[in-house]
Amino acid sequence: MTVAVVGGGIVGMATAYFLRQRDVEVVVLERSNVGAGSTERAVGGIREQFSTPVNVGLSQASMEVWDTFEEEFGVDIEHRRIGYMFLAREEGTAEELRETAEMQRDLGVDIEVLDPAGAREHADVHDGNYRLATYGRRDGIADPHLALQGFSTAAQEAGTEVRTHTAVTDVVRDGARVAGVETDDGRVDAEYVVNAAGPWAGRVAAMAGLDLPISPQRRQVGVVAPEKPVPEDTPLTFDMDTGVYFLPDREGDALVGGHFTDPDERDPDRYPTDYDIDWAVEALERAADCAEYFGPEAGIRQGWSGLYAVTPDHHPIIEETLPGFVNAVGFSGHGFMHSPATGQLVTEMIVDGEPRSVDISALGTDRFEGVGAGREEKNVL
Ligand SMILES: Cc1cc2nc3c(=O)[nH]c(=O)nc-3n(C[C@H](O)[C@H](O)[C@H](O)COP(=O)(O)OP(=O)(O)OC[C@H]3O[C@@H](n4cnc5c(N)ncnc54)[C@H](O)[C@@H]3O)c2cc1C
Incomplete structure (x- = not known):
């Protein structure tokens, strides 16, 4: 066959x-x-x-x-279990996160529900902006x-x-x-x-x-030089209510991403593969409102965009x-x-x-x- x-x-x-x-x-x-x-x-x-x-x-x-990739394939994919942290500002969002965490726990996911002070133990987020967070310790990133x-x-x-x-x-x-x-x-x-x-x-x-x-939708990512270095064990942190996320990159830099506009459908054969300045300004503002790393001195070094295939x-x-x-x-x-x-x-x-x-x-x-x-x-x- x-x-x-x-x-x-x-x-x-x-x-x-x-x-x-x-x-x-x-x-x-x-x-x-x-x-x-x-x-x-x-x-x-x-x-x-x-x-x-x-x-x-x-x-x-x-x-x-992923857990056994290096043994099976002989390739170190730089899998780092930095965790994912989802943050809720609104009560409705917090309630959804609580319910989802319960479902995940029933399925054996290693998940913690945190108050804002608990969230701050993982990343320097503006805890006053948030009601609740969930943290998955087995989550992370790889190349x-x-x-x-x-x-x-x-x-x-x-x-x-x-x-x-x-x-x-x-x-x-x-x-x-x-x-x-x-x-x-x-x-x-x-x-x-x-x-x-x-x-x-x-x-x-x-x-x-x-x-x-299936709709090809453009998504952008920026490499950011923050005001304050983002430690390499900081979780991939996602603000559920503003849609911005960040994660540690090399030498204290961060990757910042998120999608803030209406569906951005593109022709996969021709779309801009770099980032838009307007998007970067908005992403940095939202990141600054999320965590202390990104004040007015933070700047974008470079960026790129790609396509999600969305149903x-x-x-x-x-x-x-x-x-x-x-x-x-x-x-x-x-x-x-x-x-x-x-x-x-x-x-x-x-x-x-x-x-x-x-x-x-x-x-x-x-x-x-x-x-x-x-x-x-x-x-x-
Ligand atoms: C900015 C951004 C960040 C992302 N972050 C994450 C993340 O953190 N975690 C995660 O899990 N996913 C992430 N994704 C999504 C992830 O990249 C995709 O879901 C995944 O790569 C899809 O893989 P694929 O093999 O289906 O598609 P692709 O990698 O797009 O491969 C499809 C291939 O098909 C080829 N092809 C198309 N048409 C034809 C044809 N007619 N004949 C022959 N070949 C053809 C193309 O050239 C292409 O190489 C992200 C995506 C973007 C854009």
Whole structure:
């Protein structure tokens, strides 16, 4: 059996790796270079703190892989458990965090609910602005580039063929079933096609006649020289009510991100990949209102932007939507951290006939006609 994976980002490469573990022939088709999509633009957050059980499940299954990545793949992905801290200003937000923490605890997530003074033990936040925080000690960050190299190298050493600068231009059908893909470098026959095309996923799905609700949305990140160095063990700290987040970067610098405007849908083939000055000013103001590191002397050194692939409920679609056509798409800001579980689940679908390791019945396309997975917080990274 041959599987054609469309897209050489972290989802495509993790999928290729796990398929090869089960002796499936795999060819990855990548229109540009490996990692050229969203993956190399991610900040590398890994967390278990999610608002719905299915996302917690994807995190927990992925965490098992991240925990042993260096042993399995021989690559140090600089996984640092600095924790994630979510902050609530409004009572409604605090109540949501309390309820979510209860659900997470029932699922085995290591989560603490903190008062503002407790939050200050982890980061120099303006505690007077906040009512409550949650802190997940197992959460943290890793380097997406190194992780992608780890999956990619292991997949290729195990026999995966990776064809870069090869764009998929059509999906070939044989009756109801998928039979392969057309590329700008000829046809590839395959029993299964996996759509792992990130922000381009809607276009690839359209080649198979599917109309998936995936919107490529621009997100910006700034590298900030703060007024006061951000210690390297500071958690990734997220203000739920203003949408700004920050995390420690090298030598006391911070990465600051967040999305403060209406949906910012972009064409993945042409969008500005640097940052906007207006956005940076607003991000710094919001960061200064969150924590003491960012006063008027703080400045932006550089920045970048990339695209989230966003579905209406901010959950991915992981599903064999047509016979032989598997979608692994729509990960918003979670596709890096959830790539190990996704690769395993897609492999189970193809080899075992059904996904086994996580209950992903909520992640099919049928939910867009009324079957809901529950809504993830739209601002959260
Ligand atoms: C600013 C920012 C910060 C983020 N931070 C985090 C974070 O902290 N944690 C986290 O988990 N996630 C984060 N994300 C999200 C994460 O980057 C994505 O969810 C993840 O990289 C998606 O991986 P992917 O493999 O699905 O897509 P991509 O990495 O986009 O890969 C898709 C690939 O498909 C290729 N392709 C597209 N069309 C075709 C075609 N027709 N033929 C062949 N190839 C094709 C593209 O060239 C691309 O290389 C962030 C994203 C952004 C933009």
